[in-house]
Amino acid sequence: MELSVVQNAVCTFCGCVCDDIELHADGQRIVETKRACILGEAWFKHHTAERLYPAALIDGREASLEEAIACAAEILERADLPLIYGLSNITCEAQREAVWLAETVGAVIDSHTSL
Amino acid sequence: MVLVDIRETPSAKAADIFLQIRPGKDFEVLTILRALIKGQAVEAEAVRPTGLTLEQLQDLAQRLKKARFGVLFFGMGLSMTRGKHMNSAAALTLAAELNAFTKFVAMPMRGHGNVTGADVVLRYTTAYPFGVSLSRGYPRFNPGEFSTVDLLVRGDTDATLVVGADPGATMPQPAIEHLRRTPTIVLDPKVTHTSRLAKVHITTAATGISAPGTVYRMDEIPLPLRPILHSPYPTDEHVIRSIRQTIQNRGGGFLPTPDHLQIA
Numbered sequence: 545m546e547l548s549v550v551q552n553a554v555c556t557f558c559g560c561v562c563d564d565i566e567l568h569a570d571g572q573r574i575v576e577t578k579r580a581c582i583l584g585e586a587w588f589k590h591h592t593a594e595r596l597y598p599a600a601l602i603d604g605r606e607a608s609l610e611e612a613i614a615c616a617a618e619i620l621e622r623a624d625l626p627l628i629y630g631l632s633n634i635t636c637e638a639q640r641e642a643v644w645l646a647e648t649v650g651a652v653i654d655s656h657t658s659l
Numbered sequence: 660m661v662l663v664d665i666r667e668t669p670s671a672k673a674a675d676i677f678l679q680i681r682p683g684k685d686f687e688v689l690t691i692l693r694a695l696i697k698g699q700a701v702e703a704e705a706v707r708p709t710g711l712t713l714e715q716l717q718d719l720a721q722r723l724k725k726a727r728f729g730v731l732f733f734g735m736g737l738s739m740t741r742g743k744h745m746n747s748a749a750a751l752t753l754a755a756e757l758n759a760f761t762k763f764v765a766m767p768m769r770g771h772g773n774v775t776g777a778d779v780v781l782r783y784t785t786a787y788p789f790g791v792s793l794s795r796g797y798p799r800f801n802p803g804e805f806s807t808v809d810l811l812v813r814g815d816t817d818a819t820l821v822v823g824a825d826p827g828a829t830m831p832q833p834a835i836e837h838l839r840r841t842p843t844i845v846l847d848p849k850v851t852h853t854s855r856l857a858k859v860h861i862t863t864a865a866t867g868i869s870a871p872g873t874v875y876r877m878d879e880i881p882l883p884l885r886p887i888l889h890s891p892y893p894t895d896e897h898v899i900r901s902i903r904q905t906i907q908n909r910g911g912g913f914l915p916t917p918d919h920l921q922i923a
């Protein structure tokens with residue numbers, strides 16, 4: 545497998561968001577990081593492109609992505625006061641989608657900032 | 660660098676001055692500092708319960724005013740103790756009032772990757788940074804009422820979507836129990852503590868490693884991600900959008916949202 549290299553990669557493990565990291569990957573996993581701190585390096589090497597977990601779980605049993613999305617939609621739609629929480633380790637694009645979903649179902653939306 | 664904490668942490672070695680205050684006295688220290696900065700008289704007696712002396716705080720007040728550009732970094736210890744959001748508000752007010760003398764800013768220290776982005780996105784979409792209720796169809800902000808821990812501990816909510824967080828590992832037990840009791844949906848690159856007590860878990864691509872997009876640095880500088888791997892899993896963005904579209908396609912949803920009023 546050929547090595548791919550990304551310059552100026554961005555680490556999202558902590559709030560510093562270092563943007564000068566060099567990554568080497570073999571398609572499946574990141575094999576080398578340059579300029580990341582110990583925490584950042586562990587974060588990069590920990591996440592691989594392997595299929596380690598089932599696509600989805602419903603009540604602890606494996607399910608397809610489509611089933612899980614349908615189930616999630618039903619739960620949120622039925623709820624009187626749903627809550628959307630977290631938003632910290634996701635992109636701004638995903639956060640924007642979360643706000644739209646919150647508006648659609650009349651939810652409370654909150655992040656780690658409230659802790 | 661002046662460090663204020665309730666115990667001597669490893670950071671104290673890097674600090675020029677370390678001030679150890681009594682637990683739960685953050686609000687008092689901040690308020691006394693605000694008085695001293697404005698030149699108001701403070702009795703030594705009033706300072707004693709904070710664990711510091713009047714001289715120490717007078718010295719600090721002078722240093723704050725003399726700085727050419729000061730930054731007040733504050734962490735979660737401030738809002739997690741007695742006084743909660745009132746402490747954060749006092750810290751922000753102190754920084755704001757210091758601008759009568761010099762340039763001063765306040766910045767929360769951030770543990771998680773894009774929590775700053777969450778503030779920014781919520782601010783520009785709803786006008787408030789966190790704890791926003793859209794349950795009446797318009798945004799309402801009230802920390803303590805619409806903050807997650809309070810909602811869960813009181814048992815106000817009846818479903819939760821958790822994205823990019825693992826409250827099952829960090830929140831107080833009554834909050835976790837409520838997540839278990841009510842249907843919880845988790846989106847995460849891993850099966851987390853929260854996934855184990857959730858009704859639905861969906862595995863998503865890891866932000867920045869295999870999911871592209873934008874994140875904000877702690878000082879509110881937006882940075883584009885450069886993912887290096889291709890994940891077999893969909894992104895959080897894709898899954899959240901699909902959930903919303905599923906609801907809208909069924910004609911469901913809390914309020915009708917005409918296309919020209921969509922916010923995202």
Ligand code: SF4
Pocket residue numbers: 555556557558559560561562579580581582583584585
């Ligand atoms: S490399 Fe280290 S300091 Fe930089 S963002 Fe990642 S975890 Fe934080």
